[in-house]
Amino acid sequence: MPAFDPNAKKMLISGNEAISLSMRHCNVQFAAGYPGTPSTEILEDYSELGGYAQWAPNEKVAAEVALGAAFGHARSVVTMKMVGLNVASDVLYTATYTGVDGAMVWIVADDPGQGSSQNEQDTRNHAKASVCPMFEPSNSQEAYDFFRIAVQTSEKFKIPVILRMTTRVDHSKSIVVPKEELPAMVPNFERNIAGHVMVPGFSKPAGRRLRAKMDEMEAWNVAEGPNRVEMRSEDFGIIVSGISYHHVREAAPEASILKLGMTYPLPMQLIKDFAKKFEGKRLMVIEENDPWLAENIKAAGIQCESKFDPIFRFGELDVNRVRRIIAGDRNPDPVPVKGKPPMLCPGCPHRSSFAMLKELDCIVSGDIGCYTLAALPPISAMDYMIDMGAAIGMGIGLRNVLPREQAKKVVSVIGDSTFVHSGITGLVEAGYNRPDTGHVVVILDNSITAMTGQQEHPGTGRHLDHSPAYKLDYGAIAKTAGFDNVYEVNQVKEPEKFKELVKEALEKDELTLIVAKSPCILALKSILAWDKANKEKAEKALAESEAAAKKNGNF
Amino acid sequence: MSVVNVKFAGLGGTGVIKASDVMAELVFEQGYDVKKAEVHGMSQRGGSIASDVRFAKGEEVQSPMIPTGEADYLVVFDETQVVVNEAFLKQGGVLLTPADIDVSKLENVKALNVAMLGKLSKHFDFTVDQWTVALNKLFAEKFHEGNKKAFMLGREG
Ligand SMILES: Cc1ncc(C[n+]2csc(CCOP(=O)(O)OP(=O)(O)O)c2C)c(N)n1
Ligand code: SF4
Numbered sequence: 001m002p003a004f005d006p007n008a009k010k011m012l013i014s015g016n017e018a019i020s021l022s023m024r025h026c027n028v029q030f031a032a033g034y035p036g037t038p039s040t041e042i043l044e045d046y047s048e049l050g051g052y053a054q055w056a057p058n059e060k061v062a063a064e065v066a067l068g069a070a071f072g073h074a075r076s077v078v079t080m081k082m083v084g085l086n087v088a089s090d091v092l093y094t095a096t097y098t099g100v101d102g103a104m105v106w107i108v109a110d111d112p113g114q115g116s117s118q119n120e121q122d123t124r125n126h127a128k129a130s131v132c133p134m135f136e137p138s139n140s141q142e143a144y145d146f147f148r149i150a151v152q153t154s155e156k157f158k159i160p161v162i163l164r165m166t167t168r169v170d171h172s173k174s175i176v177v178p179k180e181e182l183p184a185m186v187p188n189f190e191r192n193i194a195g196h197v198m199v200p201g202f203s204k205p206a207g208r209r210l211r212a213k214m215d216e217m218e219a220w221n222v223a224e225g226p227n228r229v230e231m232r233s234e235d236f237g238i239i240v241s242g243i244s245y246h247h248v249r250e251a252a253p254e255a256s257i258l259k260l261g262m263t264y265p266l267p268m269q270l271i272k273d274f275a276k277k278f279e280g281k282r283l284m285v286i287e288e289n290d291p292w293l294a295e296n297i298k299a300a301g302i303q304c305e306s307k308f309d310p311i312f313r314f315g316e317l318d319v320n321r322v323r324r325i326i327a328g329d330r331n332p333d334p335v336p337v338k339g340k341p342p343m344l345c346p347g348c349p350h351r352s353s354f355a356m357l358k359e360l361d362c363i364v365s366g367d368i369g370c371y372t373l374a375a376l377p378p379i380s381a382m383d384y385m386i387d388m389g390a391a392i393g394m395g396i397g398l399r400n401v402l403p404r405e406q407a408k409k410v411v412s413v414i415g416d417s418t419f420v421h422s423g424i425t426g427l428v429e430a431g432y433n434r435p436d437t438g439h440v441v442v443i444l445d446n447s448i449t450a451m452t453g454q455q456e457h458p459g460t461g462r463h464l465d466h467s468p469a470y471k472l473d474y475g476a477i478a479k480t481a482g483f484d485n486v487y488e489v490n491q492v493k494e495p496e497k498f499k500e501l502v503k504e505a506l507e508k509d510e511l512t513l514i515v516a517k518s519p520c521i522l523a524l525k526s527i528l529a530w531d532k533a534n535k536e537k538a539e540k541a542l543a544e545s546e547a548a549a550k551k552n553g554n555f
Numbered sequence: 556m557s558v559v560n561v562k563f564a565g566l567g568g569t570g571v572i573k574a575s576d577v578m579a580e581l582v583f584e585q586g587y588d589v590k591k592a593e594v595h596g597m598s599q600r601g602g603s604i605a606s607d608v609r610f611a612k613g614e615e616v617q618s619p620m621i622p623t624g625e626a627d628y629l630v631v632f633d634e635t636q637v638v639v640n641e642a643f644l645k646q647g648g649v650l651l652t653p654a655d656i657d658v659s660k661l662e663n664v665k666a667l668n669v670a671m672l673g674k675l676s677k678h679f680d681f682t683v684d685q686w687t688v689a690l691n692k693l694f695a696e697k698f699h700e701g702n703k704k705a706f707m708l709g710r711e712g
Contacts (some may be wrong), residue, residue, distance in 0.1 A: 172591060
């Protein structure tokens, strides 16, 4: 059950919960995604509210299945964190050309301040580069409302739309008053080869159509977009979007505000009109992350002040920082007292894995997940980490150039969810461009996507809602890719065996996959409960079909 | 009335988020505008965690985060986290820590967060019944009895 009453007239919910509810009320037919903080809960909540959602192996696949659904005249959603959009951007940059037949909303969650991310990229750059309309909510009510507007805009203009969230909006709770349901769409195939097949002959005119559509959308945004002017002071105006709106209201209650809800294509006429009111007076743009609004507004010939980027483009904004931006304070941020960093849980299987890799003095080409914490003291046993799946490719690159005695120490270490996400092509690379010294890949199979809060993936044998699914066989993939050896070992129960396997593998000039299989301690109770429920359900179904067969005399 | 700021802090697994959810639910039910912020993301246990609850009547709460030096109450569930968060407390603000509770009388140490809410409750006019409704809404039924005791221990102790 969801953590809130979906039937209440007024509720206190997070931005993510608000989106999941809005998805239900907009009668979304299909939702896919790949977990990633702070976006993960949206699909989980949506599923608990009775919506249909699935985890894909990665964001690119998630976007493709959602796009297919939108081609079939459905309303679809794809969710991801901002780095996921790098993986899925290939889909987006051409899906804007084709547009959609139903509706498609890309919910992309940025993480200013890097609470849980490997970089601090700003999705607004992708929106502009891919020519994809974008909305930026600033609280839960707007998350609810803007999702609906995103759906309606997508339908009206037949184009995918980005709902750009940020951690603070995803995870903060505020009050939401829901609206009535939108009538559902009726999925249907309609042939339109020139509109859907992006060979150059069809895609060149599509690119031009897209730009023309943007002009139309900008005019719509100026006239009807979810933007608002709040006039107070006649001497001081501020242009904002997203969460910055609330920080600004608190830091400068006297200031007039142009609050932008749809930030691509920007409603330039609205901005010009607002700017005009403050000619010769003070006009500022206040925004988190990149100086994106400021650059675009200045490029349109509008003069305004913006934040001092050497300091304020990094990290989240808050009321104090906004006060400092307004005051023109260029001093470095005060250094907060350091809290206690997160650590691997006591009894975590990753502890055993890295203790052994450390004892063997391996060069560890690592990856992203709970296990990345092994890069920090006191373990300090991971040497590289860039993006999901990179462990294998980077390991092969190192093996190719390092002197033999160093090359033979290189191990690629990757979590199970991360392996499925984008490690498989790495194995194919290893088999195809096999380094002279061979290679050793360790999959840390804790049977869950632990880092983001225990999500299923194609290797767990369960779907998003924990119902049974086909379970991927990592060893079989490695064999097919050309690996010589495949081993599975419980590194917690048999640490010495794990160590011996890695040691032997390092000595050979062969390709070896070692699956270190031991469940996430934090997830173990849930995993056992899900498996038990699935087994009981299967047994019950079997008993029922046997009884039916008996009754029909088919035995 | 201006915005009331309550900051909860502790280590992962000490019930910080739950306590802030109870406080937020309570004031929501009493018709306040309310915003609640928290930082969560990493699954692993044990790191510093904090959660802000801000509420007001007749006025909108703007930022979900309490600015430094503006918390009216700082409720800390682990003594080590006092130094990490005390800069948020305003001058003359109220600091509550586990030292304010007779922890030896707690039947279940996990209910410390609820006992701290009991302690906090003395600073507001909300009734025990109102607090109980919020607590019961956020906890599974099997905890209701124990929570009531822990809450009263904090409130009366
Ligand atoms: C492209 C991309 N998508 C999503 C994420 C968020 N993310 C970080 S690690 C991770 C998965 C970790 O799962 P797994 O590899 O099984 O390791 P575990 O945390 O279970 O140890 C995810 C989804 C990301 N960093 N990059
Ligand atoms: S959540 Fe699981 S995988 Fe992550 S640190 Fe804890 S036990 Fe390890």
